[in-house]
Amino acid sequence: MSEIRTVFFISDRTGITAETLGHSLLTQFDVELDQVTLPFVDDVQRAQKAVEQINQVATETGFRPIVFSTVVKSDVRDHLRQCHATFFDFFDTFVAPLERELGVPSTHTIGQAHGRGDDRLYDVRIDAMNFALNNDDGGATRQYHKADVVIVGVSRTGKTPVSLYLALQYGIFAANYPLTEDDILETGLPKVLHPYRGKLYGLSIAPERLQSIRQERRPNSRYASIQQCQLEVMRGEGLFRQNRIPYLNSTTVSIEEIATTIIHESGLKRRVH
Amino acid sequence: MSEIRTVFFISDRTGITAETLGHSLLTQFDVELDQVTLPFVDDVQRAQKAVEQINQVATETGFRPIVFSTVVKSDVRDHLRQCHATFFDFFDTFVAPLERELGVPSTHTIGQAHGRGDDRLYDVRIDAMNFALNNDDGGATRQYHKADVVIVGVSRTGKTPVSLYLALQYGIFAANYPLTEDDILETGLPKVLHPYRGKLYGLSIAPERLQSIRQERRPNSRYASIQQCQLEVMRGEGLFRQNRIPYLNSTTVSIEEIATTIIHESGLKRRVH
Numbered sequence: 001m002s003e004i005r006t007v008f009f010i011s012d013r014t015g016i017t018a019e020t021l022g023h024s025l026l027t028q029f030d031v032e033l034d035q036v037t038l039p040f041v042d043d044v045q046r047a048q049k050a051v052e053q054i055n056q057v058a059t060e061t062g063f064r065p066i067v068f069s070t071v072v073k074s075d076v077r078d079h080l081r082q083c084h085a086t087f088f089d090f091f092d093t094f095v096a097p098l099e100r101e102l103g104v105p106s107t108h109t110i111g112q113a114h115g116r117g118d119d120r121l122y123d124v125r126i127d128a129m130n131f132a133l134n135n136d137d138g139g140a141t142r143q144y145h146k147a148d149v150v151i152v153g154v155s156r157t158g159k160t161p162v163s164l165y166l167a168l169q170y171g172i173f174a175a176n177y178p179l180t181e182d183d184i185l186e187t188g189l190p191k192v193l194h195p196y197r198g199k200l201y202g203l204s205i206a207p208e209r210l211q212s213i214r215q216e217r218r219p220n221s222r223y224a225s226i227q228q229c230q231l232e233v234m235r236g237e238g239l240f241r242q243n244r245i246p247y248l249n250s251t252t253v254s255i256e257e258i259a260t261t262i263i264h265e266s267g268l269k270r271r272v273h
Numbered sequence: 274m275s276e277i278r279t280v281f282f283i284s285d286r287t288g289i290t291a292e293t294l295g296h297s298l299l300t301q302f303d304v305e306l307d308q309v310t311l312p313f314v315d316d317v318q319r320a321q322k323a324v325e326q327i328n329q330v331a332t333e334t335g336f337r338p339i340v341f342s343t344v345v346k347s348d349v350r351d352h353l354r355q356c357h358a359t360f361f362d363f364f365d366t367f368v369a370p371l372e373r374e375l376g377v378p379s380t381h382t383i384g385q386a387h388g389r390g391d392d393r394l395y396d397v398r399i400d401a402m403n404f405a406l407n408n409d410d411g412g413a414t415r416q417y418h419k420a421d422v423v424i425v426g427v428s429r430t431g432k433t434p435v436s437l438y439l440a441l442q443y444g445i446f447a448a449n450y451p452l453t454e455d456d457i458l459e460t461g462l463p464k465v466l467h468p469y470r471g472k473l474y475g476l477s478i479a480p481e482r483l484q485s486i487r488q489e490r491r492p493n494s495r496y497a498s499i500q501q502c503q504l505e506v507m508r509g510e511g512l513f514r515q516n517r518i519p520y521l522n523s524t525t526v527s528i529e530e531i532a533t534t535i536i537h538e539s540g541l542k543r544r545v546h
Contacts, residue, residue, distance in 0.1 A: 014533040024290040027385030112300030114529040256387040260287040
């Protein structure tokens, strides 16, 4: 018998909502858990299979599993509820009070949350992604006039993942400008950035962390030396402060937190919600 | 007075969980809504400002706003609850029953859900992103032996956004192989893919949609002609079927749905949850 509880995330589509909500709740508990996502449970037959899988875990482990469900269809849900588990039903919990509040019945539509929506929204995300890829670190293209934000920082501070996250998640056009060794040794803001002062956002990082990242890429190079990392970080941050460029230290921060902080502090408008 | 209700998503960190919850629920209602996210509300002062903003909307519109909150800290939450709004408190609703079920008190930790976690998980996402970028459409690198999945399709079927989404969201190493005109005219699977049959996944698309996407990029080219699009799609799907490569038609499907379908059907293991 295992002491580890099992958690199931069940959805009639991607499972992203069920996982996001379940993960958020479970971060509040200091317990070890096995996690299983069952997406695309959209008919009674699949619900039946899910119930069998859950009941099997209950029997094998001797513990009732915990189920987080965002299933919308009543017949599928009624079936799922018969499993031997503690069942948290996100829709059931909030939909009834929302119906009262909004004064209209819910439409019971499946999979809208992470579904396609209209082609226009899909196209915006793809355009933003292509923009980020074309205006990335050292790329030939510098369409900064079209950018919502230009992320500035020395090599390996997280500019690319943040730009791509902003693009795919929010349809925001993020270019990024790598501070080169020349930039770092010059005084003043690189000339190419002058016209775009208002949309610059800086990323910095702890020199020790930067060294460890660079060491992975180019072991024992000058690029990865602690002296070089300290110099670049110090000069980069000096540049941000002198030019009043808002910046954050990405050392202990996730991609999501950097992205949402930039949106928040720069007052960026999302094209996709 | 506006007839449009306003919805606030309030969080002590990124707001991603609050938005996910709220968006999912609100897709169930056919009503027009103004949406406002208030992230980083992590002290009483910021809570007070949020309350003022909510109450102002209530006064101006004559409607009580709807608030979705994932705030964890009790004093901040107690403050927020005083606003003139219908207040949906995500943690309050689910944490108490979870405490009973798990037999331990919640830790009341802020911002774990989309926080950094350990460096290892951050590094996996970045490595997977770099892998996707280096093994993208026509790239020189083809480290297919290291890939979890190799996405195959003609130009503009969504291979790149799906690869990047799999990387950033789940830490999955996704390479992608563009079916060229030569591949399409040949019979049989391109030679370079032979050793990796077991990890191929195909993307197809409606020829009319493909034409419209290509037309944006290269107007009135042969590449964007309906004849060419029809030919490529037909031959591509033929290749998938002959070689028993699982594939999906991405025409009306979101990036999230394609990514989660590939994970589900190919049984991929996520490195990040």
